[in-house]
């Protein structure tokens with residue numbers, strides 16, 4: 001635990017002794033609903049210890065676990081979650097504990113948005129946002145972004161989790177991209193890539209993927225563009241610090257919309273890396289290209305795949 005460079009959250013259910021062990025191990029946060037620990041003295045002990053150590057406790061209500069609706073209960077699903085969260089919060093407040101974080105996650109985006117909005121009005125505590133069981137990388141990221149971006153844009157939410165049926169690294173990337181899209185983070189690579197169209201002179205999709213992979217560890221904020229044609233690319237991406245615009249068998253490197261060099265297609269990526277190094281050095285930073293991640297799929301960027309203008313369909 002102490003060796004982790006990242007904060008550790010212990011997710012504890014039912015057994016207060018596990019919570020005490022986690023506190024002994026100096027976790028950074030407990031995720032624990034006191035209502036599901038059926039030992040009042042145990043809860044008191046955990047809360048007392050968390051207070052002494054300054055460890056926050058997150059109350060986590062998930063829509064899937066709020067139980068069946070009782071006959072005559074006319075509350076909507078969002079309110080049922082909020083009320084359960086409030087009752088859990090009250091247990092901690094009654095023990096004079098207020099180092100609280102709360103989440104009310106649901107799979108259904110409108111339910112989750114309504115629940116967080118109401119909770120934000122009802123309590124002063126930080127909120128941890130999430131859409132539960134959101135799905136696989138693409139659909140889950142979109143679902144998570146659909147829910148969380150509405151709330152974050154309204155100023156609701158202090159921490160986030162993108163839950164995907166995927167490698168957790170992808171979850172972190174998706175969360176980071178979400179924050180960057182909303183202008184809430186300004187770190188590392190922001191990739192601008194055109195969708196390509198009839199004007200595209202280069203095999204754009206693999207090129208954009210290679211650029212993303214090689215530049216994902218950029219240590220400073222930088223907007224990098226990968227555009228399909230020289231005619232419109234530099235202009236359409238004039239906000240980008242640096243970029244590639246494809247030509248037939250070659251391509252241009254541009255900075256802030258201005259072309260600074262032309263290279264054969266198979267040298268374009270290296271030329272982009274060299275230009276990025278130049279920008280970093282000009283700004284008193286270390287060059288990056290030597291440290292850039294190597295490609296996981298060599299040959300993604302196949303030289304000579306661009307389609308000569310006369311043969312494009």
Ligand code: SF4
Nearest residue numbers: 194197200228229233
């Ligand atoms: S930059 Fe060129 S290829 Fe890309 S969408 Fe614009 S016009 Fe099409």
